[in-house]
Amino acid sequence: MIENETIKHQLNHKSIRAFKDVSLSEEQLTTLLEVARHTSTSMFMQQFSIVHITDAKKRQAIQDVTALNYAGGNGDLFIFVLDLYRNQQIRQQSGNDDGRLHTTDIFFQALQDTVLAVQNTLNAAESMGLGGVILGKINDDPQKMVRLLNLPPLTLPVLGLQVGVPAQKPQLKPRLPLAFTTFENTYQTGFKATDLKAYDKVVRTYYDLRDANRRIDSFTHQINGKKLAKGWLKRDEIVTVLHQQGLALDFEGDGQGGAVD
Amino acid sequence: MIENETIKHQLNHKSIRAFKDVSLSEEQLTTLLEVARHTSTSMFMQQFSIVHITDAKKRQAIQDVTALNYAGGNGDLFIFVLDLYRNQQIRQQSGNDDGRLHTTDIFFQALQDTVLAVQNTLNAAESMGLGGVILGKINDDPQKMVRLLNLPPLTLPVLGLQVGVPAQKPQLKPRLPLAFTTFENTYQTGFKATDLKAYDKVVRTYYDLRDANRRIDSFTHQINGKKLAKGWLKRDEIVTVLHQQGLALDFEGDGQGGAVD
Numbered sequence: 001m002i003e004n005e006t007i008k009h010q011l012n013h014k015s016i017r018a019f020k021d022v023s024l025s026e027e028q029l030t031t032l033l034e035v036a037r038h039t040s041t042s043m044f045m046q047q048f049s050i051v052h053i054t055d056a057k058k059r060q061a062i063q064d065v066t067a068l069n070y071a072g073g074n075g076d077l078f079i080f081v082l083d084l085y086r087n088q089q090i091r092q093q094s095g096n097d098d099g100r101l102h103t104t105d106i107f108f109q110a111l112q113d114t115v116l117a118v119q120n121t122l123n124a125a126e127s128m129g130l131g132g133v134i135l136g137k138i139n140d141d142p143q144k145m146v147r148l149l150n151l152p153p154l155t156l157p158v159l160g161l162q163v164g165v166p167a168q169k170p171q172l173k174p175r176l177p178l179a180f181t182t183f184e185n186t187y188q189t190g191f192k193a194t195d196l197k198a199y200d201k202v203v204r205t206y207y208d209l210r211d212a213n214r215r216i217d218s219f220t221h222q223i224n225g226k227k228l229a230k231g232w233l234k235r236d237e238i239v240t241v242l243h244q245q246g247l248a249l250d251f252e253g254d255g256q257g258g259a260v261d
Numbered sequence: 262m263i264e265n266e267t268i269k270h271q272l273n274h275k276s277i278r279a280f281k282d283v284s285l286s287e288e289q290l291t292t293l294l295e296v297a298r299h300t301s302t303s304m305f306m307q308q309f310s311i312v313h314i315t316d317a318k319k320r321q322a323i324q325d326v327t328a329l330n331y332a333g334g335n336g337d338l339f340i341f342v343l344d345l346y347r348n349q350q351i352r353q354q355s356g357n358d359d360g361r362l363h364t365t366d367i368f369f370q371a372l373q374d375t376v377l378a379v380q381n382t383l384n385a386a387e388s389m390g391l392g393g394v395i396l397g398k399i400n401d402d403p404q405k406m407v408r409l410l411n412l413p414p415l416t417l418p419v420l421g422l423q424v425g426v427p428a429q430k431p432q433l434k435p436r437l438p439l440a441f442t443t444f445e446n447t448y449q450t451g452f453k454a455t456d457l458k459a460y461d462k463v464v465r466t467y468y469d470l471r472d473a474n475r476r477i478d479s480f481t482h483q484i485n486g487k488k489l490a491k492g493w494l495k496r497d498e499i500v501t502v503l504h505q506q507g508l509a510l511d512f513e514g515d516g517q518g519g520a521v522d
Contacts, residue, residue, distance in 0.1 A: 002292040006267040006388030010296045010381060031263040033443055035271045037436045039380070042397045043488050044480075046437050055446045086441065086452055090484045093454040099489035105496045106489070108372075109397060112420065115373050116395070119300070119380035120271060127267030134377070136303045136370060150447045159373065175298045176307050180347065182294055185316045186411045191347055193354040219305075223351045227304050228360035228367070235366045239512050251500050251512050 009126045014172060016131025017068075017209065019075035019164030028128060029076070032163070035124040039117040047110035048117055048158075049083040051149050052076065061148055062160065066137035075164020079138060079145070080118050082110045084154035084247070101154060107248040114158045125163045135160030141234055142241040153246045170209050174202045176219070196220050270387045275433060277392025278329075278470065280336035280425030289389060290337070293424070296385040300378040308371035309378055309419075310344040312410050313337065322409055323421065327398035336425020340399060340406070341379050343371045345415035345508070362415060368509040375419045386424045396421030402495055403502040414507045431470050435463045437480070457481050 001011075024032070029052075036050060053059055059072030062079075071077065084101045091098060100106050118134060125132045138145055138160040145157040177199060180191070200218035208216045217225065242248050262272075285293070290313075297311060314320055320333030323340075332338065345362045352359060361367050379395060386393045399406055399421040406418040438460060441452070461479035469477045478486065503509050 001295065002288055002389055004266065004388050006270070007292060007296060007385050009267070010385055011299050013299050013301065015301060027263055031268060033439050034262065035268060037439060037442065038272055038274050040274065040276060040383070040395050041436075042395075044434070044483065045488065046442070046480075048442070049448070050443045051448060052443065052445050058446055081448070083442075085450075087484045087489065089452045090454045090457070090481050091489065094481070094485050096485055097491065099491050101489060103497060104500050105400070105494065108400075108499065111369075111372065112376050112397065115376035116380040119377040120384065122301070123381065123384050124268050124271055127265050128263055134301050136373065139366070139369075150450070152448060152450045155448065173305070175302075178294050178298060181298065181307070181309070181344075182311045182313065184313050185319055187310070187312060187342070187413060187416065189346075189411070189413045191350045193351045196351070219307075220351050220355070222305065223348045224355050224357055227306065228348065228352065228362060230358065230360050233366065236364060236511065238369065239365050242512075248512075250497065251503075251509075 006123070006127065010123065012172060013126065014170045015133040016166045016168060016170070017070045017133055018166070018168040019070065019073065019131065019162070020167045021074045022165045024076045024163065028130070031128070032121050032124055036117045036121045039113070039120040041113045042109035045087060045109065046113070047083055047087065048114035049081045049086070049155070051079045051081060053079060058148060062138065065141045065144055066135055066160070067140070068135065068137055070133065071135050071137070071160060071162055073162070074167070075162055078121070078161045078163070079149060079157050080114050080159050080161065081149070081151065082107070082114045082156045082158050084110050085152045088154050102246055102249040104248040104251040111158060118159050118161055121161060130163055131166035132161055132163040135162060139235050139238060142238050146241060146245070151245070156242065156245055156247060168209055171206055173206055174199070193220055267384070267388065271384065273433065274387065275431045276394040277427045277429060277431070278331045278394055279427070279429040280331065280334065280392065280423070281428045282335045283426045285337045285424065289391070292389070293382050293385055297378045297382045300374070300381040302374045303370035306348060306370065307374070308344055308348065309375035310342045310347070310416070312340045312342060314340060319409060323399065326402045326405055327396055327421070328401070329396065329398055331394065332396050332398065332421060332423055334423070335428070336423055339382070339422045339424070340410060340418050341375050341420050341422065342410065342412065343368070343375045343417045343419050345371050346413045349415050363507055363510040365509040365512040372419060379420050379422055382422060391424055392427035393422055393424040396423060400496050400499060403499050407502060407506070412506070417503065417506055417508060429470055432467055434467055435460070454481055
């Protein structure tokens with residue numbers, strides 16, 4: 001394995017869910033935002049924005065949305081927003097139509113821009129000795145997040161990122177062995193769940209600090225369990241919110257994939 | 262600005278589009294895959310896979326799809342695949358239904374897993390002194406990519422990543438100033454395209470090695486131009502392919518956002 005400072009942190013990545021009562025310094029903050037700014041962007045369209053949440057009421061509101069006490073708690077909270085509004089404004093203020101901005105294709109490109117920036121920022125934070133956790137649970141109430149951030153059409157909150165000085169030392173969480181997740185040239189479809197027996201055993205040795213230091217369930221049990229169980233969640237409103245925001249309007253399952261007029 | 266090895270590379274990120282005729286060593290390859298494996302993953306569901314393309318014919322086929330001579334050229338080519346198939350198999354082989362695997366919500370979580378891993382891998386490559394470029398253009402023909410990689414239902418090619426020893430030294434491409442892309446607490450909607458005048462001027466000083474060393478167009482001209490111009494592209498087939506792969510089946514714009522039965 002090649003070793004250097006960057007890779008050392010990457011191979012040792014653990015989501016941090018408890019932070020000391022310290023906010024980022026101006027220098028740390030600027031560095032993180034500058035790193036995000038330098039992330040690869042599809043077709044140079046630069047289709048994301050970041051909202052730094054410093055207001056106590058908004059932090060509490062986001063804590064409520066996520067039901068996570070560390071989201072909006074100690075440390076700093078960023079919401080990464082997919083943003084086609086800025087480019088729409090450029091077009092409209094030049095007298096142009098919205099072009100392809102309402103297509104699923106461009107929506108996905110913007111979504112990718114946004115998520116790439118999240119990971120880049122997290123890597124920068126970890127390289128400084130800070131910890132962080134990506135907050136997918138801001139999507140537990142997408143409608144509320146849109147209102148809370150005052151988001152205009154053609155934007156969407158994608159992921160949150162809580163960053164700060166770690167106040168816990170979680171174990172390294174064991175991931176699926178590469179044999180199950182990497183392929184050469186062709187996807188191999190003969191996957192047998194029973195081949196995960198050894199991995200399942202390793203997963204059961206992991207202590208999750210989130211849950212009163214209990215060991216966690218095996219991977220296959222988790223996948224078979226409530227995480228993926230059928231049922232409508234408020235998260236499923238994402239479809240409604242997407243279209244309400246004017247995004248991915250051609251995404252109608254009509255089998256045509258036609259562009260939006 | 263805080264400086265360390267990781268951040269130095271991040272602030273200096275340039276997409277590399279010409280590589281020396283050298284493949285990754287086994288050690289480099291393993292390190293990159295291990296870094297990808299350790300990326301944050303939504304709800305610990307680990308919903309992506311990587312296909313390393315070493316076969317000359319397949320590399321050529323992907324070069325054809327992307328119409329980029331460096332995609333599948335010198336260096337190594339990886340396709341990052343959103344993968345809900347593995348977890349479907351776990352559920353089915355245990356006698357369970359597919360649960361929420363066909364929802365847009367879970368599709369987005371898997372998409373995020375996949376894109377986070379792309380950026381993490383790129384950061385690792387750059388930390389080793391390698392260069393890389395993210396290949397969104399594998400989506401220029403999503404149907405062909407699915408066939409080429411022999412992808413089963415509930416998988417989708419998301420992004421390619423070409424990595425190798427740089428054979429070019431591009432300029433650092435000037436990004437939108439933070440004032441336009443970062444906000445505190447609330448999104449500011451009063452964006453004026455004319456405020457980009459200074460930035461546009463900076464962008465025009467950038468020489469793009471891709472295009473016979475000509476200076477590039479200003480940012481606002483690019484956004485007003487053909488990149489976003491209306492018209493159906495083969496890329497728009499992504500909607501069809503998504504549903505064909507059994508993904509995001511509730512994404513029908515019916516305003517209900519109901520979960521899939």
